Amino acid sequence: MSKNNSFSKTMVWILMGMLILGLGGFGITNLGGAVQSVGKVDGKPVSVNDYYRAVQQELDAIQAQTGQRITFAQAQQFGLHQQVLARLVNQRALDAEAERLGLSMGDENLRDQIVNISAFQGLDGSFDREAYRFALQNSGLNERAFEDSLREDAARTLLQSAIIGGVDMPDAYAEALARYLGEQRSFSYATLTEADLDAEIAAPDEAALQAHYDANQSNFMQPATRDITYAWIAPAMLLDSVEVDEASLQALYEDRSAEFNQPERRLVERLVYGTAADAETALAKITASETTFDDEVTARGLELADVDMGDVTQSALGAAGEGVFAADTGDVVGPFQTDLGPALFRVNAILEAQSVTFEEVEADLRDELATDRARRVIEAQINTVDDLLAAGATLEDVAAETDLELGSIKFHVGSEDAIAGYADFRAAAQRIQDGDFPEVTTLDDGGIFALRLDGTSEAAPIPFADAREAVEADWRATAVREALKAQADSLIERMKAGEDIITLRLIVAQEQDLTRNDFLPDVPATLLETVFGMDQGDIEAVAGNGSYLIVELDDIAAADLSAGENTTIVNLIGQQVSQSLTQDILDAYSNFIRSRAEIEIDQGALAAVHAQLN
DSSP states (O other): OHHHHHHHHHHHHHHHHHHHHHHTOOOGGGGTTOOOEEEEETTEEEEHHHHHHHHHHHHHHHHHHHSOOOOHHHHHHTTHHHHHHHHHHHHHHHHHHHHHTTOOOOHHHHHHHHHTOGGGBOTTSSBOHHHHHHHHHHTTOOHHHHHHHHHHHHHHHHHHHHHHTTOOOOHHHHHHHHHHHHOEEEEEEEEEEGGGOSSOOOOOOHHHHHHHHHHTGGGSEEOOEEEEEEEEEOGGGTGGGOOOOHHHHHHHHHHTHHHHEEOOEEEEEEEEOSSHHHHHHHHHHHHTTSSOHHHHHHHTTOOHHHHEEEEEETGGGGGGHHHHHTSOTTOEEEEEEETTEEEEEEEEEEEOOEEOOHHHHHHHHHHHHHHHHHHHHHHHHHHHHHHHHHTTOOHHHHHHHSSOEEEEEEEOTTOOSSGGGOHHHHHHHHHOOTTOOOOOEEOTTSOEEEEEEEEEEOOEEOOHHHHHHHHHHHHHHHHHHHHHHHHHHHHHHHHHTTOOHHHHHSOEEEEEEEOTTOOOTTSOTTHHHHHTTSOTTOEEEEEOSSEEEEEEEEEEEOOOTTSHHHHHHHHHHHHHHHHHHHHHHHHHHHHHHHHHSOEEEOHHHHHHHHHHHO
């Protein structure tokens, strides 16, 4: 009986969702009344309404996740419509399979589901046939189609439940993963740097540098570039030419006086009690060190965040203000009457009054006003620049006739020119194609620019003479790395032979009981990976940035699966892998059913729906 009730509740929510979505659905009349489906699977139609609503749901989901609404055209670029259609085809294939197997909802169960849906009930709570007919009519369905969809949904759910019912990953699998993740290792390591080398690295001659350049030419390449001419202007470029009068500066200072001139404040916590007697008793216990303010907060079922008032002025505390402001940092005072009742207050910090004079902030205010006015000056030029470009003016002409400055850049992903620091410019520079018409584009600081692609250049080796300094630095880094490795390998061999050479020459650090997921700062990222590939007593060398680490594995501790944290990990892993296995089985079954189905897709109907979505 409980299973039937659970199923009933589930179906009620499914039906309510269908009805709500149906009210905003896509009507067949939008396509001239002729198109009702976008395809068939074993004779079962994939309705236009279902496809339209499913696409809209995906668009809404993307907006909910990203906070931005994308167009259907944008969604098509990453195949959203194909994913939706594939999902609906899978569902209809399962519907056809359920029908072949003879699965269906009985008339009595169907009736129970329908009469229990509130949208179909009258004012007295009983089933109202007119409400039923009206709701279906608004959703673009008739009674037969709606009831058939309920039967199909129920049959498909029953089929899916039969396929995945009882699927559970063995406990041994989750335990094995938990043992892997929870295993702990203790190790010692010493860092070998250039200062520890037995001999200094000799300076290379020209022949050695040339050989290194020839062998490692890919390290000395100039990137492929896009040769761009641009005209631009930013507010910072106009600051010296924009006039700001003293009256405006004084007015801005007055408008923001609350920011520049703040009264003395306190960082305060307030704990309210039911009666003054309760508050006095608590204060006496705190004063006698029988309890603490924190303990009192916890005893009342609260957390410190619940009683934190932040920084407040004396006037904001009302009647409690004078007493609180007379207290020192750390004092608990009260009880004082508040709007919420008698309360104790703890003073956490004293914030002195702040007063910033006009003279102290005049320069900052002047820059702020000048920048704002510069933005307005630039904004007023947008139409002028647009008109010039539309009339056929070149960027050189625009720079000659306006305040915009002309520039050029060999743009690539590592460009560091001033204008390349703007994300809007970088995006436009990567997007522009040969022959594109220059257009005015705004920058995030209020500036504007227009650009033109003059050509491109492929990546090419930097001439040896120009790259010599980089070649020498790379040669030296390579030589140091090779010398460090050779010395580390030599030390390791001697240690394996029984010499305690490391503690005599290097500072040894130790780490205890680390897992694979732990993080160690200031060591090579591969250190833990190497450690967990070693056997107890092994010694390895790990390359770092200009260093080598000599590592010895001291101890291996197996994960204790009876510990609380590991027990939780085992349970979580078990749930996740079981869910993954269940989904994989269902996907495999659905794909198998679909592969046997006869699928017909009406490309014309899809195009018509897509036209409505655009």
